[in-house]
Amino acid sequence: MKISLYIDQAFRELLLQEDTDQDKRITVDDKGPKKFVLKSSTVEITIVGTYFLSNLLQELVLAKENNQDFIETESIFELPANRISRMIRDYFWDGLTRTLDEKGLEKLLKDSKSKTKNPIIYIPYTDNFSLEYFQKIAPKFNLKVIRLPEIISPEYVSSINDEGGILALALKTEGQNIEGYPFVVPGARFNEMYGWDSYFENIGLLIDNKLDLAQSMVENFDYQITHYGKILNANRSYYLTRTQPPFYSSMIREVFEKMPVKNTKWLGEKLETCIKEYETVWMENGKRLTENGLNRYFAQGIGLPPETETGHYDDILKPYAEAANLTIFEYEKLYYQRKIENKTLDVYFVHDRSVRESGHDTSYRIEGNCADLNVVELNAMLYKYETDFAELIASHFDDNFDYKTKMYNQKYWTEKAESRKKLINQLLWNDQECCFFDYNFKTQKQNVFLSATSFFPLWAKIATQEQADKMVEKCLPKLVYLGGIAGCSEESLSYIGKDQMLRQWDFPNGWPPHQIIIWQGLIHYGYQTKAQELIYRWLWMITKNACDYNGTVPEKYDVVSASHKVFAEYGNQGTDFEFISREGFGWMNASYQYGLHILDDNLKNELNKLTSPEDLF
Incomplete structure (x- = not known):
């Protein structure tokens, strides 16, 4: 009425x-x-x-x-679930959408990450079209346009850290106009396109029938690989040496499958770019490929990551500052400026940057050792790349795909995948604990730390049915709480002192990517009922918090208390608004839409009643 x-x-x-x-x-x-x-x-x-x-x-x-x-x-x-879903579909995605062009520049350039009086945009050495475009519109925005060097070294990136410039993304010509391909940012305070956030956001976009926007996200990643050599942590200058978890093959497949008319030319172009990323980012010896044949995160860079908040590294720097008879502030400034050498800190920050490349910034699982680990989730993702390549080439290219001077077929990629699977079972599977764990290739020992990431092999279909059964029986219960899956088990943090800060990717916090990956993994191995339970727990928590707190849809939750009021570093994005939430948070929105999409109807009805999971399961 x-x-x-x-x-x-x-x-x-x-x-x-x-x-x-x-x-x-x-x-x-x-x-x-x-x-x-x-x-x-x-x-x-x-x-x-x-x-x-x-x-x-x-x-x-x-x-x-x-x-x-x-x-x-x-x-x-x-009804609550209906309303949240509608707000995401009709309002939140629009509130998170940006374009890097004349229309969208003002918002993107004038934010808290711009550190100079005149905003800066960096253009890849190989993109003359974008260079001419941004030089033409630069006076309107008092914009400084800088062409990147052909070779982007860690030293060069360090030299521009204090400028905080944004990196160009893909442009297209629409009639007489030049426009940027739109992209979705994680939350309201962000104005750059992030790596693995974008994949999970795309899951929600496709469910909400926003195919054009989802395809535009793929185009921007294609541009990044072509011109920057990798999918970036985000399109900011200080991320030029850092990538993110590889989900690009999944992203391509899912967009292609949604196309009403299957564009195999488009698929071939994106598949070629994805193979390039696989070979040049992940499979170069001595970088992210280790001697044992498995992969690691390895973000290059020099010194402190410039995007972190003041005081973030105080505990790390304190003993060195005291030994040098300096304040922490003085020591940090001199070390950042490379006026103090400290090889121990240099090693620490290789690991720290690699943690950020992993997307799990931060977690005690990988703190101080990340670059020495063959982590479970990364090798599962690359296995999926290999199986995706095999299936796409067989299904859509007559088992014959021409890449550069080489012809690829299904057999080539299947053998790659089987080789990786064998190594994963040899080095990462722990038969006693019935779990996959990260492997430290320097100490040649597993890092026995139960994390939600241990379940990525079920998502990638690496695990045998017997392994999956054991994990569901023995390991999964240690991660399940009132509101869903925690980032790690409480037991894994037993060595952490009471005075140490909780890491945001650890217990008791729960994150959308982990939920989605585990839901899909359980379904792959026949655990539909358990998947439905976990979906319900997660959606119930989101729905209850939104009902109690004016429509709040945040970045993460404490799944033990089933609350968005988390107590961990970096706070909780998506909770700062007046009167009405405009955006929610990207992958949280997607997890809600995806979960609701596959939730049984009877559980949807219970969700709209806000029946507690503890009353149902």
Whole structure:
């Protein structure tokens, strides 16, 4: 029902009565009566409860913005799961979408990461088209356009760290106009395209029938591999030597499968780029490929990563500062400027940058040793690259794919995958613990640390049925809590002191990528019922928090307390807004849409009732 009313008046009265803590939201923390009478000239509607009142607040805001003098009551009383899904589909994706072109430049360049008076954009040495375009529009934005050198060394990247410039992405010609391919950022405060975030965001985009946007994300990754040599951690200058977890083959396949008319020419072009990434980023000896034939994360760079917050490394730097009779601030500045040499710190920061390349920044699992580890998840992802290449070439290219001067067929990639699978079982599988663990190739020992990443071999279909059965029986229960899967088991952190800060990718926090990967892995091995339980736990937690906290959809959760109020470094993105959430958080949005997409109907009904998982499972 549509009711007409004085929007501004209702908005003011609602906030005055119900927003008792004056944070411009209506949540369970407010102490108002939680009962509001909405009056129009013809009708009065009594709205009771935090969830419905926060819906009213959101709908009043939207009516104000659209210059409407009415609201739809159906939106106020919308079922929770339906509403969250609709907000993601109709509002959040738009709020997270950016373009790196004349239309989108102002927002991208003028943010907290720009460190110079004049914003800077760096153009790849090999892209003359973008160079001419940005030079032409530069005066309008007081923009400094810099062409990158042909060879991008760690020394060069270090020399521009203090400038904080953005890196160009793909452009296209539409009629007489030049436009950037749009991309989705992780959260509201971000204005750059991130690596593995983008893959999981694409899962949600495809479910929400935003094929063009999902395909544009692929185009931007194609550009990055072609012109920067890798999929970047993100398109900022200080990420030029750092990549991210490889999901590109999955991204390509899933976009291609959604195309109403299968464009095999497009698929071939992207497959060629993906093979290039596989060979040049991951399979060069001495870099991310180790002597045993498995892979590691290995981010090059010099000194402290410039994107971290002030004070982040105080505990690491403190003993060196004291030994040099300097304050931590003084020591950090001199070390950052390379006026102090410290080889021990140099090694530490190789590992630290590699942690950031892994996407798991940060976790005690890989702290201080990341570059020495054949991590489970990376080798599972590369196995999937190899099996994806084999299947795509056999299915769509008559088992004969021409790449540079070499012809690839299914047999070539299947043998690569089988070789990797053999090594994974030899070095990463622990029969006693019934689990896959990271392998330290320097000490030649496994790092026995139960993490959600231990389950990536089920997602990639590496595990045997027997291995999967053992893991589900023995290991999975140690990760499952009220709100879903924790980043690692509590037991794995038993050596951590009470005074040490929790790492955000560890217990008790849960993250969308881990949930999605484990759901899919369980389904691969016949554990549909368990997958449904875990999907429900996760969606219930998201739904409950959104109902209690004015539509909040954050970056991560404490899955033990089933709350977005996490106690770990870096805070929790997606929680800072007024009146109405505009964006949620990229991969959290995707996990909700994907989970809801594959959740059984009876559990969807329970979700809309907010029935606790503990009452169902």
